[in-house]
Amino acid sequence: MEPGKISERQLAFLITAMLVNTVIFLMPQLGARAVEQDAWLTALLGSVWGIFMVLVIIALARRFPGHTPIEYLPLILGKPLGKILGTIYVFWFLSVGAVIVFEFTSFLKITIMPKTPLAVFMVTIMVLVYYALRSGLESWARVNEILLFVVLVAIAAVIILPYNNLDFSRLLPLAEHPPGLLISTSIVSGSWRGEVILAGMLIPALASDRHTSRNLVLVVLLVGFLLAAMEVSTTAAFGAIPTGQKEFPFFSLARMISIAKIFDRLEVLIVIALVLGTFFKICVFLYCSVLGTAQIFGFKKFQFLLLPLTILMIALALNSFKGMPELTDFATNVWPGYALLSFELVIPLLLYLIVILRSRRVRKS
Amino acid sequence: MLHFLRSINSKARKIESSGPKEVPPPHDFKEISSNLADNEADLRQEFTNISDIVFKQFYAGGVKILAVWFDGLINNRVSQDVFRALMLDIPEKQLLEIAKEERTGLINQHILPFYETQEVKDLAEIKRWILRSKMILLVDGCSSGLMIDAESRPQRSISEPVVEPTVLGPHDGFIENIGVNTALIRSRLGDAMLQSEDYIIGRRTNTQVTLMYVADIANPKIIEEVRKRLTRIDIDGILDSSYIKELIQDRTLTVFPLMKSTERPDAAAADLLEGRFALVVDGSPQVLTAPSVFIEFMQATDDYYMSPTVVWFIRVLRYLSIFVATNLPGIYVGLITFHQEMIPIPLVFTIAGTREVVPFPAIVDALFLLIVFEILWESSIRLPRVVGAAINIVGALILGEAAVQSSLVSPTLVIVIAVSAVANFALGSRYDLAQAVRVIRLAILIAGGMMGFYGIALVSLFFLLHMANLRSFGVPYFEPLAPLIAKELKDSVYRAPLWSFKKRPVLIVGKDITRVDTPPPSPPDERCTAGADSKRRLQKGGK
Numbered sequence: 001m002e003p004g005k006i007s008e009r010q011l012a013f014l015i016t017a018m019l020v021n022t023v024i025f026l027m028p029q030l031g032a033r034a035v036e037q038d039a040w041l042t043a044l045l046g047s048v049w050g051i052f053m054v055l056v057i058i059a060l061a062r063r064f065p066g067h068t069p070i071e072y073l074p075l076i077l078g079k080p081l082g083k084i085l086g087t088i089y090v091f092w093f094l095s096v097g098a099v100i101v102f103e104f105t106s107f108l109k110i111t112i113m114p115k116t117p118l119a120v121f122m123v124t125i126m127v128l129v130y131y132a133l134r135s136g137l138e139s140w141a142r143v144n145e146i147l148l149f150v151v152l153v154a155i156a157a158v159i160i161l162p163y164n165n166l167d168f169s170r171l172l173p174l175a176e177h178p179p180g181l182l183i184s185t186s187i188v189s190g191s192w193r194g195e196v197i198l199a200g201m202l203i204p205a206l207a208s209d210r211h212t213s214r215n216l217v218l219v220v221l222l223v224g225f226l227l228a229a230m231e232v233s234t235t236a237a238f239g240a241i242p243t244g245q246k247e248f249p250f251f252s253l254a255r256m257i258s259i260a261k262i263f264d265r266l267e268v269l270i271v272i273a274l275v276l277g278t279f280f281k282i283c284v285f286l287y288c289s290v291l292g293t294a295q296i297f298g299f300k301k302f303q304f305l306l307l308p309l310t311i312l313m314i315a316l317a318l319n320s321f322k323g324m325p326e327l328t329d330f331a332t333n334v335w336p337g338y339a340l341l342s343f344e345l346v347i348p349l350l351l352y353l354i355v356i357l358r359s360r361r362v363r364k365s
Numbered sequence: 366m367l368h369f370l371r372s373i374n375s376k377a378r379k380i381e382s383s384g385p386k387e388v389p390p391p392h393d394f395k396e397i398s399s400n401l402a403d404n405e406a407d408l409r410q411e412f413t414n415i416s417d418i419v420f421k422q423f424y425a426g427g428v429k430i431l432a433v434w435f436d437g438l439i440n441n442r443v444s445q446d447v448f449r450a451l452m453l454d455i456p457e458k459q460l461l462e463i464a465k466e467e468r469t470g471l472i473n474q475h476i477l478p479f480y481e482t483q484e485v486k487d488l489a490e491i492k493r494w495i496l497r498s499k500m501i502l503l504v505d506g507c508s509s510g511l512m513i514d515a516e517s518r519p520q521r522s523i524s525e526p527v528v529e530p531t532v533l534g535p536h537d538g539f540i541e542n543i544g545v546n547t548a549l550i551r552s553r554l555g556d557a558m559l560q561s562e563d564y565i566i567g568r569r570t571n572t573q574v575t576l577m578y579v580a581d582i583a584n585p586k587i588i589e590e591v592r593k594r595l596t597r598i599d600i601d602g603i604l605d606s607s608y609i610k611e612l613i614q615d616r617t618l619t620v621f622p623l624m625k626s627t628e629r630p631d632a633a634a635a636d637l638l639e640g641r642f643a644l645v646v647d648g649s650p651q652v653l654t655a656p657s658v659f660i661e662f663m664q665a666t667d668d669y670y671m672s673p674t675v676v677w678f679i680r681v682l683r684y685l686s687i688f689v690a691t692n693l694p695g696i697y698v699g700l701i702t703f704h705q706e707m708i709p710i711p712l713v714f715t716i717a718g719t720r721e722v723v724p725f726p727a728i729v730d731a732l733f734l735l736i737v738f739e740i741l742w743e744s745s746i747r748l749p750r751v752v753g754a755a756i757n758i759v760g761a762l763i764l765g766e767a768a769v770q771s772s773l774v775s776p777t778l779v780i781v782i783a784v785s786a787v788a789n790f791a792l793g794s795r796y797d798l799a800q801a802v803r804v805i806r807l808a809i810l811i812a813g814g815m816m817g818f819y820g821i822a823l824v825s826l827f828f829l830l831h832m833a834n835l836r837s838f839g840v841p842y843f844e845p846l847a848p849l850i851a852k853e854l855k856d857s858v859y860r861a862p863l864w865s866f867k868k869r870p871v872l873i874v875g876k877d878i879t880r881v882d883t884p885p886p887s888p889p890d891e892r893c894t895a896g897a898d899s900k901r902r903l904q905k906g907g908k
Binding site: 120147 | 703704706707709816817818819820821822823826827829830831833834841843846847848849
């Protein structure tokens, strides 16, 4: 169905852009609120969940080469049940995409242009997402290949450049909190890492598929490492409790950057770099919903679904939350259950078990 | 069926043979009559109301001969030689003594001292040759004519390229004559694999277009594609190579140039060696080469004639200048309007001081000055050289000095626009890219004025996506940056030494991948250096 082909590196870069954005400006405060100075440990622990999800989704993809999850769901569960679950999955893509649009545009509004209505940000970025998707997977995957460096350099700059203000004694005592709390917090962090399952929708578009699982595991580890470094940096800069109280500790950290005491207040550039990354994250989510919708109904082409679903995503994003506090509440209380504990890990795992049991029964008979 | 034939006939035609060219059927074939008077009547009827055609009848060897050509398109010296050979040097009655049908053959093979001649049996073809500035001889009693290539069209001599001047390297440029242009390429590329095909394009102009490529380097699929696109052309006239470019490039709705046009034979030869093809169009000093990629437009020809270490610096400068040219006005307006906190504090006071007296918001100011500059640029190109001084006075004095003094614009803005303009001129040798930059700059300026850096990011992203989506003859336009091909970055933001270009561009080339197999240069063995010798001698002397 997808005419374009992407390389393994392009897939890995897309997934990196997807995993590293938005979590980087929400997780530091959420982690600090839950486990204070141990937040960075939970970020690293979250990678374990991520790797687990990579292995499950790759194992499923190996069983059904050339098929997306939406296509092999009916093969596993039978047509009616598979189509229903597929529809739910597509809605999940669309709704999570809308949440991302909301949190990202809110972030932009609060940090750089407080007087501009949210809808302006949403419409402008979604128009561009629409244009990108219309020109095909190949072209936006290519652009991401260049721009990911900008995003990673910007994040690294935020972590490293305020080194004068870092006081690492704020990270002590280490692992003060009970392991149960650490693990449950790591589920929050891992829920973002679990967005890696969207790779399942992109794997059939790969030109070659030899190192995909290795690449994705590396990507998950890299993102976990970056997030942990970010949490170390924010905690060391502000202390654990103030980090939890800040709206965007990431942004506050970026404000501390000062080069040679002449160039300071560079946080806008950092935010702009994140625009470039989050753009591709939204692209992936919208692409998966469009492709999934087309595959549920068995359409040969999906381009005509692009415009209605883009508008739907804007509408969902506009009506999703009243503001950042509600979103933060969603991210701590609802999101892990909506993501890791259902769509990202549990359901794919159950599917894989069914596949194994079925194939064993087939072998017996 | 007839309609079908006619429709093929009106389209571009490929000429099969090399050497003296002939128009292949299908076309309205008409035999030459053995009666000269009939032929003459026919030709005169075809070329009625044309004042500059010459019908010259004369006798040679006792036989009546008709010569037809367009006045001024035939080399005078050659035509004199033709008449001398025919009228004076033929023994009396020699043509009368042989069979009538063999007369043309005899003239062609024994009498005329020219190599570019051809016997023609078709009157329609004869007409076409006359129109394509050749000389025609028709012999009485013989049903074939003779085409003599004594073409000498008015043309300027080879001179320094106008658009792409260089300091180092060859200084000859293409001219408006296709024969000279192909010769300039051929003389640089002495390879039997440099093949060429001729096309006649344009229903009315009958313009000759030569497709050149190195057969074993070029990708056969791309060559087949360009053949297909060339034969698809059906248009009244081709007046410049840019007509061909616009008719065959992958997409017209874009600001970026998708085919490179160069007036430097060395640049064309270099492109051919990379597996690209070249299109030489008669009447145009710009030779098209494609498939083109974006980074090509960031390269200048003399990048390859200078030390790579120096070129590294120059390339970075050039990429910096395209960034400045496109983004600086937008960034300035974005900073002033939205992100004042980013400006270093001492500078804020200066800018605020100069802007205090200016009544307009920064975006209005910037748009005004930018548009005035664009108008100035446009008028300085169109203006006759004689009145050129006037525009300098208006531009430099009135717009710079007086606009600031009348506090219409702030002096900082004048600097910003001027720097951006100078940076734009730094891309001068790639004129079509410099034009694209003008449009992008305007888009980014408007976005920066409306939404600050966020707007600039969106517009830049749009142009990047657009570029990644473009293709030139199927080759991704933004290659090797997107898709990222790490090995080919050697010739992008920096230029590696020549010996390190081991492979040709992988997405363009066909079979022969290896480009350079020279080992990297190294200092000689110590034994044969003069320095070591003298050292040893010194040691001996010391003993």
